[in-house]
Amino acid sequence: MPASEDQFTEAQHLTTLIFRVAERAKDAFTTIAGECGLSASVGRALLTLEEPAPMHTIAALLACDPSYVTSLADQLESQGLAERAVGDDRRVKLLKLTPAGLEARERLAGAIAAGPSVTSALDARQRRELTALLERMLG
Amino acid sequence: MPASEDQFTEAQHLTTLIFRVAERAKDAFTTIAGECGLSASVGRALLTLEEPAPMHTIAALLACDPSYVTSLADQLESQGLAERAVGDDRRVKLLKLTPAGLEARERLAGAIAAGPSVTSALDARQRRELTALLERMLG
DNA sequence: TATTGTTATACTCTATAACTATA
DNA sequence: TATAGTTATAGAGTATAACAATA
Numbered sequence: 276m277p278a279s280e281d282q283f284t285e286a287q288h289l290t291t292l293i294f295r296v297a298e299r300a301k302d303a304f305t306t307i308a309g310e311c312g313l314s315a316s317v318g319r320a321l322l323t324l325e326e327p328a329p330m331h332t333i334a335a336l337l338a339c340d341p342s343y344v345t346s347l348a349d350q351l352e353s354q355g356l357a358e359r360a361v362g363d364d365r366r367v368k369l370l371k372l373t374p375a376g377l378e379a380r381e382r383l384a385g386a387i388a389a390g391p392s393v394t395s396a397l398d399a400r401q402r403r404e405l406t407a408l409l410e411r412m413l414g
Numbered sequence: 415m416p417a418s419e420d421q422f423t424e425a426q427h428l429t430t431l432i433f434r435v436a437e438r439a440k441d442a443f444t445t446i447a448g449e450c451g452l453s454a455s456v457g458r459a460l461l462t463l464e465e466p467a468p469m470h471t472i473a474a475l476l477a478c479d480p481s482y483v484t485s486l487a488d489q490l491e492s493q494g495l496a497e498r499a500v501g502d503d504r505r506v507k508l509l510k511l512t513p514a515g516l517e518a519r520e521r522l523a524g525a526i527a528a529g530p531s532v533t534s535a536l537d538a539r540q541r542r543e544l545t546a547l548l549e550r551m552l553g
Numbered sequence: 554t555a556t557t558g559t560t561a562t563a564c565t566c567t568a569t570a571a572c573t574a575t576a
Numbered sequence: 577t578a579t580a581g582t583t584a585t586a587g588a589g590t591a592t593a594a595c596a597a598t599a
Contacts, residue, residue, distance in 0.1 A: 287526065288545070289531075289544060290439050290531060290533065292545060292552070293435055294436055297435075316565085329581095331579085340567070340568055341581065342569080343566080345583085359581095362580095364575080364576075365574080365575060366575045366576065366580040367575095367581085368580075387426065393429065394428050396550050396551050397551065401550070402428060404547065405428060406428055408544045410431065411536065412438075412533065412535050412536065413431070453588080455588085455590090468557080469558060479591055481593095482590055484560085485589085485590085487558095504557095505598045505599065506558085507557080507558065
């Protein structure tokens with residue numbers, strides 16, 4: 276094994292674990308969203324809409340391009356879950372949930388809360404430890 | 415705030431942190447791979463090829479469809495990093511790195527080992543703790 | 554008949570660039 | 577002139593289904 280291999284192995288083991296945990300969480304989210312009739316990305320957008328928000332704010336929250344928010348908003352609208360409304364500044368469009376959207380959001384959040392999570396295997400203390408470590412990593 | 419909201423918030427905080435850490439690690443990998451002239455997915459495939467391996471084995475390692483391995487192998491070949499060789503069982507094709515591929519793999523692994531990692535903010539003890547927690551989560 | 558890999562194809566996610574309307 | 581959102585389009589990543597060769 277070449278010289279850098281050991282270092283590499285060490286440096287990567289933890290990262291690999293993180294990827295696996297994240298992937299499992301993502302798969303779980305995709306499944307639950309699917310059971311609610313939503314794609315993962317639409318589900319994620321839905322969850323950001325606790326309050327009506329301008330499109331560009333949603334883009335910032337999702338860390339994506341504004342043009343993609345247009346696509347997400349179209350999907351939410353076509354499913355009857357959200358509507359666009361013009362803001363005071365008439366360039367701005369507020370995206371806000373319809374009653375059906377509110378209900379779908381509730382259902383999704385409830386399903387997530389009710390189902391098992393990646394973190395279910397940890398007790399309260401371990402969760403606190405993990406939180407602290409992750410927050411430290413994020414600086 | 416509706417009833418399920420609190421539970422949801424609690425259940426999701428940790429998951430959100432995990433996603434953020436994983437995303438940061440992924441971005442770092444994408445950047446380093448890019449500096450080596452590789453896409454993230456080709457870089458990942460390259461790292462699996464410490465030994466020549468049948469295509470279907472690579473599919474299993476990467477947890478992807480065999481047809482996608484064909485695409486990855488094509489990309490590796492077109493960059494002169496790997497070659498296909500027929501196996502003893504003549505249905506099987508072994509994918510193995512060329513000298514240039516070995517070198518690229520070394521370079522990538524070295525760059526990962528040398529650069530800062532998401533885990534750099536942790537000391538050795540914290541890394542052990544994190545490893546234990548993540549392994550517990552993965553069952 | 555089952556397995557390996559390939560082909561053709563298609564879908565999702567997401568971005569870039571050019572555009573319109575408003576400020 | 578700058579900002580918000582939209583359109584048209586393109587690219588990456590990945591899968592499915594049908595297929596050829598081999599076992």
